[in-house]
Amino acid sequence: MMFLTTKSFAETLQAQVKFKLHAYLSMVVYLIILQVAGMLLFLLLGSANMSSSSDLVEMEFYVFTPKPMLILSSLWAFYVGKLMTRHDQRADIMPFVTTRTLSSIADVVVLGLLAIFTGITVMLSIYVVRIIVMLKPNQNIISGENMVNAPGIFIENIMTFIVFILLMTAIGYFFGMLTQQSKLWIFFIVAVSVLMLCSAFGQQVLLVTIKLAKSVPLPLLGTPVIASSILFVLATLLANKLEVRG
């Protein structure tokens, strides 16, 4: 009698997640490069300065926040979400034990873990910026909110970032699945994103989204999570419909 293997769903899922995380290590490296680029750009360009003057003083303020790192990371998140649905990436899983459903769930778990990683690193990256700022001599540094004087903000931001990044990956994943269905979607997406970036309205929408995500009180953090879930479920349904043609 043949000896048949019976692998439990949880066991296989765990193995798939481990495998996919390893497969996406290089993407994590890209993320790190982007975050470092964000920090450097930020420090070099001295983003977000403003000035005010009175009769006696002309004051210039340089404000550093996690925003550039967050924006870069969220673009990355979109890219990774989309990448996961690419045909050759999907084929990655085929040599190993899986099912479509399991693979999609593993994708979501991996994206979730990546989102947690991204959220925390974005938040921590601002402390690297702090140290670099501090090391420059002859500066007037005004202490901003940090994890000691404003732990609430710190924790809340990590949570919002994670949720926001997750949402970005979900959008990417969903769009990725759409483009797998029909390449026409690519043109649509490109057109929309160009419009978003070029028009003041688009930028406003982008910023308002971030602000909304930020301003949502903690219990309401669920909203983007629900949105992400819906997108993931839709994408999974699409994936099951997909013909991966040889």
Added chain:
Amino acid sequence: MMTVIQCENLEKKFRKKKALQNITFQIEGEKITGLIGRNGTGKTTLLRILAGMTKQTSGTVTILDKTPFNNLFVSANSILINDQMQFPGSFKLQDILNFAPDFYEKWDAELATRLLQYFRLSPQSYHSDLSKGMKNTFNFIFGLATRCTVTMFDEPINGMDEAVRKDVYRALLKDYLAYPRTIIISSHFLDEMEHLLEDILLLDEGKVALHKSLDELREHAIGLQGPADVVKKWATGFEILHEKQLAGNQLYTVLKAQDCTFNEKQLLQEGISFIPVSAGDLCLYLTNTRVGGIDDVFND
């Protein structure tokens, strides 16, 4: 004997085009079956359906009594090796081998390592850097080492040189003898692996043309050669699978040998000789649209 694979009225359409139709067969026990057919007759599609990667349009398919599509049990007990297998770019062969036991309980790491060494594949090289033949060799090793109850190879020898092909077949046979399992090998080219096979599943234009053991296949047809008029006389009433005009008004005919009880002595006396038909040739004849093959095109 347990039925491992069963297909009934399987049909697969891509848009309007039928890739497979009316596929009904079953594979029992631990056999090596050759899935033979010309290019584009749906071998790959059939294997993808069996492996649960694609869903059939209609009909039923069961592997180990389960429908393969989206089924974890089938996935854990079967593997399909083809040249589209891809592994993450940052994975060395060794990394791939290291991950395999997480997924395949029966994984034989030692076998994989030894075969890698024998075929001079460095565990430190990257899968995407391998040449086509080397990639297929690696994929083959991977498939063999999983020891899956249902192991399917889709054109495994593509791009391999002859020496490697021979070794690969030998490795397959030896591992099969040690760990019998259900193996399907697809190929458009039967000759080289004929000796390995127990059964043949011949596909033609998305349909099963024939599903027989190799020995039965030999009795499926007979070849007669002799003066054209005499051969023609004898061949009347039989289904002619192949016909070839030879020099000197000689004719070579392959007949479907159902209930064929020729008197050999008499045939010999009339100057007709029996020419045995090799399994590979027979498969070609069975899947040719024209009885005379390419020559027919020019004769018209």
Added chain:
Amino acid sequence: MTNLGIVPVLFILLIILLVVTLLQSKSYRTKLNQRPLKIFIIVYVAILAVAPIIYFILPKEEKQVLTDNGSEKLNLENKALREALFKNETASIDERFLIDEWTRTFKEKEIYLKMENPDEGEKVNIIVQTSDKANEQITGKLYRKNFIENYIYIPDKLNKPTIIWRNEKTMAVKNPTAKKLSYVTVSDKLNKGGFNNEESHSVVVVEKWDDDGPYYLLLTIPKDVKVWSDEGLRIYD
């Protein structure tokens, strides 16, 4: 908020494109193996994890944005300074507020006090005291009260007003020019409009505590000298 112009966005996109194509193009692909990738990631995470610790350990001079209490205290000090000046009890305040001091021999019977650049506002309050001693000297003491701008206490580094003697009996006060100061703030907050807490706008009310300018010039003049002045100089007797 709207500092996200199109240019930096394009710049960022360009960099992403560059990085991605560079890392993905087959010809340039420096094969990143699992191990170096892992090491790289672990190093980065370690740096990030240690960064807050280093930040809090490192000695630092960070200015604080004024709180209610802080500004209240500074205001009280300003009040005390003013009172002390008018009561001529300068001993207690000299140490903290005195920024300049001079004496000048003065032989005339009259002194004209003028403003050099009156349209720039009155930043210097002149307090005139008469001296009982029959000497021929004028002393000037320049004080600056606690100066708060944008919720920040700016203790020093500001330009001082200058005193120019036009002739033997005409003293002109020149307002100081504005000093350029730059401040850096790093915040965990995502949308930091200014360097100040948006929420605390309402909390820290920096009242215009008095009409006085930030500088006090305490002149001690012999009692027989008559003081004349232009408009534009605030002079207290």
Added chain:
Amino acid sequence: MQLNSDGTKPIYVQIAEWLENEIIADQLRTDDKVYSQYQLAELFNINPATAGKGLTLLLEEQIVYKKRGLGMFVTTEAKQMILVKRRNERLTTMVQEIVLEARRLMVSEDELIELIKCARSGEERK
């Protein structure tokens, strides 16, 4: 031995013939254990089912007998039976072919017999 896969003879027949040759050559004697189908498969690089069919052929002709759980063994009459069979079957068909060919080449019966005699004596001389 190299198997011939061009289709002249089914592989299982070739396997059976090879085993018969072994018996004729006294490599396998009475009550010796015959190779199992797996050993044969390994030896000739063929599917074990094919090898098994070769063995079945011998079993049917009672050249080998089966011991439950132990395998196949050579029967006492094996060698004799093979010799008789070969004589009957192969030799007759071969002679038939020779006669046919002789007729084509217009070789007379006497000439043919002479040829055979020559071949035999030539062999004996060796």
